[in-house]
Amino acid sequence: MTYISTRGQAPKKTFTEALLAGLAPDGGLYVPEKMPTLPAEALRAFAGKPYAEVAQAVISPFLDDGLAPAEFRAMLDGAYAGFRHKAVTPLAQIDDNLFVLELFHGPTLAFKDVAMQLLGRLMNKALKAQGRRATIVGATSGDTGAAAIEAFRGLDQVDVFILYPHGRVSDVQRRQMTTVADANIHAIALEGTFDDAQAMLKTFFRNAPLREELGLSGVNSINFARVVAQMVYYFTAATVLGGPDRKVSFTVPTGNFGDILAGYMAKQMGLPIEKLIVATNSNDILARALETGRYEVRGVHATSSPSMDIQVSSNFERLLFDAVGRDAAVIRGLMASLEQSGAFDIPAPALAAIRQSFAAGAASEADTAAEIARTYKECEYILDPHTAVAVNVARKHLARDPKTPMVALGTAHPAKFPDAVKAAIGVSAPLPAHLADLFARKEKFDVLPNDPAAIAGFIKARARAVTHKHGG
Ligand SMILES: Cc1ncc(COP(=O)(O)O)c(C=O)c1O
Numbered sequence: 524m525t526y527i528s529t530r531g532q533a534p535k536k537t538f539t540e541a542l543l544a545g546l547a548p549d550g551g552l553y554v555p556e557k558m559p560t561l562p563a564e565a566l567r568a569f570a571g572k573p574y575a576e577v578a579q580a581v582i583s584p585f586l587d588d589g590l591a592p593a594e595f596r597a598m599l600d601g602a603y604a605g606f607r608h609k610a611v612t613p614l615a616q617i618d619d620n621l622f623v624l625e626l627f628h629g630p631t632l633a634f635k636d637v638a639m640q641l642l643g644r645l646m647n648k649a650l651k652a653q654g655r656r657a658t659i660v661g662a663t664s665g666d667t668g669a670a671a672i673e674a675f676r677g678l679d680q681v682d683v684f685i686l687y688p689h690g691r692v693s694d695v696q697r698r699q700m701t702t703v704a705d706a707n708i709h710a711i712a713l714e715g716t717f718d719d720a721q722a723m724l725k726t727f728f729r730n731a732p733l734r735e736e737l738g739l740s741g742v743n744s745i746n747f748a749r750v751v752a753q754m755v756y757y758f759t760a761a762t763v764l765g766g767p768d769r770k771v772s773f774t775v776p777t778g779n780f781g782d783i784l785a786g787y788m789a790k791q792m793g794l795p796i797e798k799l800i801v802a803t804n805s806n807d808i809l810a811r812a813l814e815t816g817r818y819e820v821r822g823v824h825a826t827s828s829p830s831m832d833i834q835v836s837s838n839f840e841r842l843l844f845d846a847v848g849r850d851a852a853v854i855r856g857l858m859a860s861l862e863q864s865g866a867f868d869i870p871a872p873a874l875a876a877i878r879q880s881f882a883a884g885a886a887s888e889a890d891t892a893a894e895i896a897r898t899y900k901e902c903e904y905i906l907d908p909h910t911a912v913a914v915n916v917a918r919k920h921l922a923r924d925p926k927t928p929m930v931a932l933g934t935a936h937p938a939k940f941p942d943a944v945k946a947a948i949g950v951s952a953p954l955p956a957h958l959a960d961l962f963a964r965k966e967k968f969d970v971l972p973n974d975p976a977a978i979a980g981f982i983k984a985r986a987r988a989v990t991h992k993h994g995g
């Protein structure tokens with residue numbers, strides 16, 4: 524399998540090269556040159572199988588030949604051994620034809636663990652094989668950072684620098700990032716938004732000398748390996764609900780568009796998905812773009828689902844690339860327009876193609892709180908605010924199509940957002956035992972200005988890869 528950049532001006536890569544590179548040097552995102560497919564019989568056999576077994580079948584076609592199947596299986600078993608549910612990502616039914624896909628049973632209580640636990644193992648192996656270190660710089664609105672820190676803490680091969688928006692993550696999210704004592708972990712409270720953090724990360728990736736000097740790698744969903752690992756739970760959920768012989772729809776609480784893109788790729792691989800529904804909070808750029816065809820950045824505002832307080836959804840570029848017939852020149856034009864004017868118009872045929880697979884909806888703050896209250900009242904099930912956004916949008920879609928089973932992705936554990944949950948239902952969910960003393964742990968973080976030179980200087984002064992000669 525070879526990987527190409529959505530902007531068409533970077534050399535092709537193998538999976539391992541794309542894994543370690545993160546963002547392509549031309550600013551584009553790596554995608555497989557050709558999507559593999561799985562036959563219906565293979566999908567039928569997934570129903571009820573162990574998660575790691577399905578993961579192996581889904582992910583293997585994307586890997587390099589060098590990774591032995593037994594070794595990959597051992598990595599998967601290790602990645603999911605620490606999840607608190609044997610099914611790894613179980614389904615819970617909360618209404619007629621409405622299910623929550625619980626993706627929050629990993630160590631940091633959000634869906635990011637599902638991919639990050641595997642990514643950590645894959646990257647560590649690749650770096651060891653090359654005898655080199657890497658500097659991972661990540662941008663987070665709260666959950667990716669904690670998951671990355673958990674997956675890479677204490678590893679000699681990597682230093683991890685996580686930029687999170689100062690004052691814009693929940694206390695639990697912040698403490699998950701700032702109470703880790705390992706010397707290779709650095710939490711940076713950026714005086715800006717998640718979009719500022721992600722934009723800064725992209726300028727670092729496009730700065731060839733800095734990239735080389737740091738041995739820069741990324742673990743955000745700009746890294747294609749993250750998206751591949753997130754495809755698996757679409758297969759486990761759909762096949763348990765009767766796929767491939769029955770179509771299923773998914774509603775995905777969306778920010779950076781990585782999770783729902785994984786669903787789109789699962790569909791391309793052959794999983795019969797009726798609709799993928801983009802659910803946004805009041806930062807509704809994606810819902811507006813699907814409705815009007817104009818992708819237009821407006822100021823981001825803080826909501827009770829802070830991990831989705833995002834305007835520039837990186838992975839939308841991967842979808843657009845497909846929708847414009849994989850014409851990299853068109854993507855370069857659209858992205859240049861986004862950089863210059865904060866907007867672009869999706870070409871009409873591309874918009875029509877996107878609408879065939881996707882629909883969208885937004886949930887206001889009032890909708891989100893009301894959804895947490897309704898679901899708790901009806902089935903004593905506590906939704907976190909991000910999952911509540913999805914369930915609210917899912918119900919609106921179900922009213923139009925009640926026959927197709929609807930799966931809302933449950934992306935975070937409600938204990939991560941106790942204030943929003945308590946405000947809605949008067950009680951909050953307790954933190955699991957391994958985090959019970961989170962508020963007694965000592966915090967360690969640096970507050971830094973939204974200034975690329977200051978952040979790059981901070982990282983260079985601490986990253987061990989800088990003084991290390993490395994190849995590749
Ligand atoms: C809890 C939670 N839900 C939803 C999202 C949105 O997912 P994506 O960025 O893949 O669209 C995020 C952040 O990415 C998140 O942390």
Ligand SMILES: N[C@@H](CCOP(=O)(O)O)C(=O)O
Pocket residue numbers: 662663664665666667668742743744745778779781830831
């Ligand atoms: N909501 C995310 C934002 C980053 O998303 P990613 O999937 O690109 O890593 C977060 O919690 O950090």
